[in-house]
Amino acid sequence: MVPEYWRRVILPLESPLLSPSVLDAYFAASAPAGIHFNLRASYHQTIVMDAAHENARVAMLVRALLPHLDRCYALYLTLMYRSSTIVASAILDGASAANLAVLCVESFVADTQAPLRLRYLRCPSVNKVSLDARSFVDFVHASKTWEEWNSSCMSVQADFLRYRPPHGAPGLSPAALVEALFILNDARGSGDLRLLNRFTGTLLFQHIDSSFISTHFPWRSIPNASVMLVDCTVPTPLP
Numbered sequence: 501m502v503p504e505y506w507r508r509v510i511l512p513l514e515s516p517l518l519s520p521s522v523l524d525a526y527f528a529a530s531a532p533a534g535i536h537f538n539l540r541a542s543y544h545q546t547i548v549m550d551a552a553h554e555n556a557r558v559a560m561l562v563r564a565l566l567p568h569l570d571r572c573y574a575l576y577l578t579l580m581y582r583s584s585t586i587v588a589s590a591i592l593d594g595a596s597a598a599n600l601a602v603l604c605v606e607s608f609v610a611d612t613q614a615p616l617r618l619r620y621l622r623c624p625s626v627n628k629v630s631l632d633a634r635s636f637v638d639f640v641h642a643s644k645t646w647e648e649w650n651s652s653c654m655s656v657q658a659d660f661l662r663y664r665p666p667h668g669a670p671g672l673s674p675a676a677l678v679e680a681l682f683i684l685n686d687a688r689g690s691g692d693l694r695l696l697n698r699f700t701g702t703l704l705f706q707h708i709d710s711s712f713i714s715t716h717f718p719w720r721s722i723p724n725a726s727v728m729l730v731d732c733t734v735p736t737p738l739p
Contacts, residue, residue, distance in 0.1 A: 506530035513541045513557060513579070514548045520564040527568045534599060537565060538576040541608075551581045551611050558584045562591045569595050574602035582607040582663075585635065589618040596622040604630035610665045615642065624648045630659035634672050640680040
């Protein structure tokens with residue numbers, strides 16, 4: 501087999517054929533090339549698995565990925581349940597992904613408010629992170645991962661994806677999201693490589709109350725960034 505042919509493969513989570521042995525064959529076929537690992541639940545309109553079943557499959561498959569994580573240059577986990585992303589984060593905690601450039605963890609049903617359990621993932625080369633808004637806040641407050649992001653990387657993209665907790669459950673305040681965003685800046689120290697001062701990518705806010713932008717952003721400066729709002733309501737004019 502030609503390894504380059506196997507670098508980008510979408511793995512359907514619900515397929516009964518997808519197993520650790522199939523993943524081992526995929527990893528062998530793609531070696532030693534870097535890989536774009538994309539585990540995707542493709543049943544968003546029709547429920548195929550309940551949360552417990554999906555949790556178990558995600559745990560099994562992410563464990564199979566661990567020995568090959570250093571070969572990943574992109575890791576996409578597009579799952580139905582947020583609880584499955586929590587399971588995956590616990591397995592990835594403490595692992596090394598030295599070549600990882602893109603980390604995208606997304607879910608469609610916020611069946612849990614549990615915090616992301618990714619305290620540390622060695623990924624110094626990351627230049628794009630996509631997380632639901634609640635997980636992003638957890639990531640900033642509890643993880644030391646971002647402290648090692650390559651200071652020579654001059655383009656960083658942060659995507660904050662939708663977080664919709666069950667009806668009656670407390671949501672995420674806009675202030676908490678903004679605070680987490682600027683912790684990334686302030687924690688870089690007083691040097692000239694502060695994260696947001698060198699940010700040249702796009703801040704994507706999706707399905708989030710965006711009124712906080714006019715309140716919080718005037719007193720902060722992200723000179724080279726652009727902000728994209730998707731399905732957001734802006735009740736006041738932007739500054």
